[in-house]
Amino acid sequence: MYFGPSPAVYHCHHFNLFLDQTIDDALGFEAGSRLRFLAGREFAGPLLSGIAEANGATTPAEKLDLASKLFAGMGHGRLQVNADAKGGDAKGSFLHYGYSWSQKYGQIVKRKQPADAFGAGFAAAATEVALGLTSETMSAQESGCVAMKAPGCTFTLKPGDRVAKLPPVGEAEVGKQVTPTFNGLYEEVIQPITQGLRDFTAPVAGDERGLVQAFGVFVTLHLAGYYNRISYEAVQQVEKKAPQSVGVLEDLLRESGHVCVFNTFGGILLSPEWEGMVGPLTGEPLPIIEGCMAIARALGFGRWTIAEFEPGKRLVVRAPCSYESVFYRSRYGKAPRPNEYFLQGACLAIAQLAHRVDWKAKPMLTQDFYNALFRGGPLPWKVEQPKSTSCGHSISEVVVTKVEGARA
């Protein structure tokens, strides 16, 4: 899925907060937030340039105004940049990361660091694009954040933060990696639901706060490059500095898939929107699996298809590629091993949701329920990825099988 010239996907605040925290846990806050800022700045730049050009915005004021509207329209909150070539500041309200963090954790955790590195990167890129500055040169530091109980989010912008350019990953590069599409099982069910979800999400835009509240989550239209760069660079940095910890980080990146499927997919399945479009949930595993394939497609994750499904035993998902693999191939070339962590974790979580959730009881998707499903001991499923387009295979394939002796 593209937003303007940029590969983009929808993700919720639970996933966004979990992934950012994973990066900070792996690298430490300073290096983690720096990486998140760089990724935000890198991938916001081409988006802002492309959208400005498409909308005929030419003056700095027009471009900054457009950037502010774009940010809010994507569900990231309200961000106002006031800067020239010498720097300046930006003010944010209801910023997706800081605001949702404060709402989710603010009463139980005291946060000492700001949460909006993506917003900082976006503000820096907006300044560069508006003023015609060299891309990836403006710095932005968040000095106050609502996640730290500040009344609003504030950023200081300064020039002179040039970094080495990395190979671009835009529409042209990704287009070269996209392989021919194909169908799987139950397409007659999956495709109409996908279309229905796309019809529903197409007109969705930020509310007066610049937030998108839907399906029981705060949704963002986000830059796939942001997620991919922070994930893969974190893995690379940990491989160099603490190779013994790579497995833990990879597990956490897979868990981001659990978090997404539980909260966003689950929220969609339980929503009145779903009930109106598909009908009440029956409690059978297959409709959940079918529905999850449709949701993944509608959110821009790729054309996930069901290759095999044996209830209680095995689920095989195939895709022509994923938003992870097209990025990896574009930026780094062939991967030494399958590394579509999100896809792997999401498919395992789909199996878990299909078999272990009593949908007819209309459960609340609470943290306690998540912990019971995904952290309450060994999972009854194991996930393997025998094929990955990251590695040069013609398709990506994830196999989820019941663990011997486990209750499915």
Add this chain to the structure above:
Amino acid sequence: MPEPIPPGGLILEGERAKVELENSCFERLNWRCTLRALPAGSGQAASLVPALVARGYTEVKRVPSLLEAFHPDGHRVAVVPSTGRIQIRVSMKVPEQERAKVALELAEELGQVAEGAGP
């Protein structure tokens, strides 16, 4: 600080309606509404929306399978015509400890509309 949500969920009973806590991004925003005058599955829930519009709500049409009416204060009422499910979505501007009360008040208003009692 509101009381923690009990494991069994939250149900509030009113004169004309019952509200039951549903899944939402943050606590106590979404409530399943059952109207005593409009049993679930009766197929009459869709008629609520034009009646709400007459009372100052705004109908927002996004997809035909779901009807939505927006309250002037930012609350939303979603109706699934095919099943009669009604969900009240309390505005996030309402403090968490007041959301249940507001949901029940809205549900009572819906009950009044369903009975044709008028304001």
